[in-house]
Amino acid sequence: MAQQFEDKFHRKFYYLRLSVTDVCNFRCTYCLPDGYQPPGRKRPAFLTLEEIKRVVTAFADCGTSKVRITGGEPSLRKDFPQIIEAVANTQGIRKVATTTNGYRMAKQVATWREAGLTHINVSVDSLDPRMFHQITGENKFFDVMAGIDRALEIGYPQVKVNVVLMKDRNAKQLPEFLQWIKDRPIQLRFIELMQTGEMDELFNNHHVSGVEIRNQLIANGWILKAKGESDGPAQVFVHADYQGEIGLIMPYEKNFCESCNRLRVSAMGKLHLCLFGEQGVDLRDLLQHDSQENALIERIQTQLQNKSVSHFLHDGNSGMTPNLASIGG
Structure with missing residues (x-):
């Protein structure tokens, strides 16, 4: 194995979030409220299956053990099962996850599991079908629920459900969410609304801190769970009376x-x-041949030395990211 990817702050990188498309068929208010807008100018195609294999192999050879396939909506790619299979068959990769809006899960999740998908995150921002429609722009609540049920039915031990917290929208629905996971193996992940370049007004109107929910959980007997090496940033809480778990993702903490x-x-x-x-940083010129792996690894390792200590969101700096769909959230 090549040298572990590590930055100048001695952080090691076990987890790759790989976007395979920026196209999405939902119009979530906090991400793509006007729907997906194709670029006006001609641009390169999305990464090919061979390019995906090469980038994942390079990361795996440098210590990465978990890959999350993201979008946009990754299942919009016709070769999505082949992408899953390619990632799952890469030596060193132990976890293959995806984040999906869930609209195709009921029909396709069995194929994804067979291809090697080990973990699933589904975005469900409200358990009220009308509020779900209002937030996502799509009347697909019952399709998404059927997809979650199907995933559990075919053998996934747990499904993670992402909820973006928004004041005056879903922040007061904690009791309903807790009731939903009481007897279901679901990790409910409350994500703080994050400020991006195109969402300043929405952020100012609807941001709510996850600390309030954390305080409620602790007061009601929920206990913080230890974090694994390749786990994401969620603080996960468990309770003896609940089959489900609660995860809090609080980037402003x-x-x-x-x-x-x-x-x-x-x-x-x-x-x-x-x-x-x-x-x-463009890597694509080094994804054309297997023989380029050493140069690819060297470029990534060199760039890692430029990684900042923090995202600086606390300073109101949302950086260059226009919306969360553009690089996979």
């Missing part, structure tokens, strides 16, 4: 970035050291 263990590659083949902050 002090020291959030200290445990950063993940890097991002966009659907266009750009390395992003952070969800926020910079334009990205």
Whole structure:
């Protein structure tokens, strides 16, 4: 194995978030309220299956053990099962996850599991079908619920459900969410609304801190769970009376970035050291041949020395990221 990917702050990177498309068929208010807008100018195609194999192999050879396939909506790619299979068959990769809006899960999740998908995150921002429609722009609540049920039915031990917290929208629905996971193996992940370049007004109107929910959980007997090496940034809480779990992702909390263990590659083949902050470093010229792996690893390792200690969201700096779909959230 090549040298472990590590930055100048001695953070090691076990987790790759790999976007395979920036296209999405939902119109979530906090991400793509006007729907997906194709670029006006001609641009390169998304990473090919062969390019995906090469970038994942390079990361695996440098200590990465978990890959999350993201979008946009990754299942919009017709070769999504083949992408899963390629990632799962890469030596050193132990976890293959995806984040999906869930609209195709009921029909396709069995195929994904067979291809090697080990973990699933589904975005469900409300358990009220009308509020779900209002937030996502799509009347697909019952389709998504059927997809979650199907995933559990075919043998996934747990499904993670992502909820973006928004004041005056879903922040007061904690009791309903807790009731939902009482007898279901679901890790409910409350994510603080994050400020991006196109969402300043929405952020100012709807941001709510996850600390309030954490305080409620602790007061009601929920206990913080230890974090694994390749786990994401969630603080996970468990309770003896609940089959489900609660995860809190609070990027505005002090020291959030200290445990950063993940890097991002966009659907266009750009390395992003952070969800926020910079334009990205092009890797695509080094993804054309297997023989380029050493040069690819060297470029990534060199760029890692430029990774900042923090995302600087606390300073109101949302960086260059226009929306979360653009590099896979």
